[in-house]
Amino acid sequence: NTPEPVAFIGLGPMGRAMVGALLSRGHRVTVWNRTPSRADALVGRGAVRAASPAEAVTSAELVILSLTDYDAMYSVLDTVGDALAGRTVVNLSSDSPARTREAARWLADRGADLLVGGVMVPAPMVGTEAARVHYSGPRRLLDAHHDTLAVIGRPDYRGEDHGVAQLWYQAELDVFLTMLNGFAHAAALLDSAGVEATELAPYAAETLALAGAFLDPAARAIVSGVHTDDGANVTMMGASADHVLAASRDAGIDTGLPGAVKAHYDWARAAGYGDLSWTSLYTVIRRPPE
Ligand code: NDP
Incomplete structure (x- = not known):
């Protein structure tokens, strides 16, 4: 040919x-x-x-x-x-x-x-x-x-549907960009105590690998709508989100990113999802409160 x-x-x-x-x-x-x-x-x-x-x-x-x-x-x-x-x-x-x-x-x-x-x-x-x-x-x-x-x-x-290829592209970038901003933010947080980003990098890579292992079960929960507590419920994860925000504020660094994460947990808590898996965040993200 x-x-x-x-x-x-x-x-x-x-x-x-x-x-x-x-x-x-x-x-x-x-x-x-x-x-x-x-x-x-x-x-x-x-x-x-x-x-x-x-x-x-x-x-x-x-x-x-x-x-x-x-x-x-x-x-x-x-x-x-x-x-x-x-x-x-x-x-x-x-x-x-x-x-x-x-x-x-x-x-x-x-x-x-x-x-x-x-x-x-x-x-x-x-x-x-x-x-x-x-x-x-x-x-x-x-x-x-x-x-x-x-x-x-x-x-x-x-x-x-012509639109769906770019929608996929943007969905993957949604994950990628948020993850990279998270790393830059975490580097700024540690820098407030004099820790260099190079020291953080291998730890962050391990955290990301762990997060990767969350995805399959999370996807199944999202698709089935069954958000059974799997050891990472909204109350526990939401408390962590509160602490990341508080630490960022104390360090004098940008609070927009942890603030957005905390807002999702606040919505889920207000919706009564405290005892459900963190995957129930999907529900409030998909249909945010007015
Ligand atoms: P650039 O923006 O560097 O280059 C784009 C090209 O578009 C250049 O050839 C430029 O011409 C041309 N161009 C822009 N505006 C006009 C115009 N009004 N009239 C004529 N030509 C125009 O982009 P990249 O090569 O980096 O990326 C191309 C696409 O691929 C983008 O949509 C990007 O989002 C996407 N993409 C990029 C990735 C990357 O890592 N770079 C990864 C994945 C996707 P000229 O040389 O004259 O300026």
Whole structure:
């Protein structure tokens, strides 16, 4: 099988890594970027430089975008006109689910199909075994271009609704960002006693591994709605949340993050969930009190 040609627009760190991976697998890749110099090294490796977005788009049926957001897609593709008709646009840029659904309609009005992607790894990991990408939109589009897209990362199809790939992307970032902020916050807390973050790191990694082991049973409780006390009930965990907030206040560091955690426990306590598992927080998060 000859690798299919690809038109690739957007050569930030992610786009450059993706084009590099496609070139190394023998794809003919026609590239366009607003700042042309960002294509230089890739052209040196065999990519074809397009003089305009329209020239890139007409070079292949498969058009991959890696731009800052969906607004950038409109800026770029607005200039392309009729050439979009019949193309498959795979947009690997981040944005809200609503904006990706809107983009599907905008492209459909121009005769093009949209497959939305949410790339779950940073640029240095693109094209490696660890790379994975959530996709949503018409399944036939992923089926038709599976082998090409697999070069970027393992495709993980999440459904026909265009919005759902970015929703997954954001759900995973929700976990990731909150966890990293928690680490930065904990480092600030310990710094108030002169302890360096490097000392905290291995302990925090152990805590995170422990938290990982909580997830499967927690997910089962959330899905079943049965939040039986499993040794980590709302009263006990909520008292810990109170103490983290008090310690943060005493240390003179930001209290927003522990305050938000405590607020969830306050809601659960007010709802009478004290004797239930901490997983009952899900109920108040899903439907916060007015
Ligand atoms: P950058 O923001 O660095 O690059 C984005 C590209 O978008 C550049 O090529 C830039 O062109 C182009 N661009 C932005 N606005 C416009 C516009 N109005 N018109 C034309 N071109 C425009 O992003 P990354 O490469 O880091 O990321 C790309 C996407 O991937 C983002 O949506 C990001 O959220 C997502 N992502 C990034 C990860 C990462 O670790 N970096 C990880 C997972 C997902 P120019 O070169 O001219 O500025």
